[in-house]
Amino acid sequence: MDLLGPVEIRNLAKKLDLRPTKKLGQNFVIDGGTVRRIVRVAEVTTDDVVIEVGPGLGSLTLALLQAAGHVVAVEIDPVLAAQLPETVATRDLGAKLTVVGMDAMKLSASDLLGYSPTALVANLPYNVSVPVLLHLLESLPSLQKGLVMVQAEVADRLAAGPGSKVYGVPSVKAAWYADVRRAGPVGRSVFWPVPNVDSGLVSLIRRDPPETTATREQVFAVIDAAFAQRRKTLRAALSSWAGSPSRAEEFLRTAGVDPSARGEQLDITSFTRIAEAAA
Incomplete structure (x- = not known):
């Protein structure tokens, strides 16, 4: 499948007069091998409705559309949200994509136009990755699995167990919803612009929270x-x-x-x- 490489990403950015911002955590994946690896490790199938947060210019989106039954892409940037269907349409995948233009932190199941996502697969904006992840796990009970790319230190914290030096609030709260583990590193060179931090993949498998009378x-x-x-x-x-x-x-x-x-x-x-x- 024709995915987005460095040239295509930069051409799209030029067309949109896009200047990636730290505020929105905009570091776009430009390596086809990386997005294929993410989809493979996420074990996405045609039975899955995938929710992707922060699709950006569509690098990961295109790979997800090839594997999933449907993709709901949640994009806060209105310019990127408007461009994504055009990018997908040139590859005859438009029928499998729904774009929701809003802040993922405000998202609820009713915003997804009738779709009930079974998988979360995303390159999460690093400045809000933990709040977004916890919000989606709480707001979308249909989610059964996830694979997210986050800052390497955050990946370590999310997957840490009791006794670890990096075990903390993200570790425990994520464990309320799911079994969480590290699923591999991601190099800096696969992004544009190149971030100042290393990245990592985190895998989540939904499970019931502990039985309790407490909320x-x-x-x-x-x-x-x-x-x-x-x-x-x-x-x-x-x-x-x-x-x-x-x-x-x-x-x-x-x-x-x-x-x-x-x-x-x-x-x-x-x-x-x-x-x-x-x-």
Whole structure:
């Protein structure tokens, strides 16, 4: 299939008088091998409706359209959102594409024109990658799997397990929704403009959250409090959330968690038990 290479990307950018901005996280993939690899690792099939956030000039979109049943592309930049159907139409794939021109952080299932995406595959804007990912996992329960490209450090955090130095809020909150793992590195040279950071792929497989009588909001409040002061014990870190150190200790002991432990030692199930003890 005819994908977009460096020449095509630059020609499109010139046509649109496009100057990629850091604000929108615009670094476009210019390497066909990379987008083919992403689609392959994501295991996209014709049974999948794929949601792609930030399709940009369409590098990954074209590869996804070849493999998926349908692609819903969410693009905040109105110029890029208008150009994408034209780029796709020249390759006779327009019937498989729906473009939604809006901020992905405001997206809900009702904005997808009747489509229920089963897979998220995207080169996420690096400045908002974690909030966008968590928002989509919460807002689109039809999502069963995902493969996202993010900054390498963020990929490490998302996939980290308890005890890791980079384990934190993104790690635990992502684990509420899915099994998360690193799926490989991506070099800087496959982008235009070339970013100042390395990139990585993160794979997600949806699973049910831990069984609990606490709400997601209650569990996430515990997570936020536990990591707001990483060096403190949970008894101290959760004191404001609980109302006092003694109340925090009471909730922790009820949950079967050592009050002298730290947040980075707990998995999502432990945070769920703490929230439930306080509910």
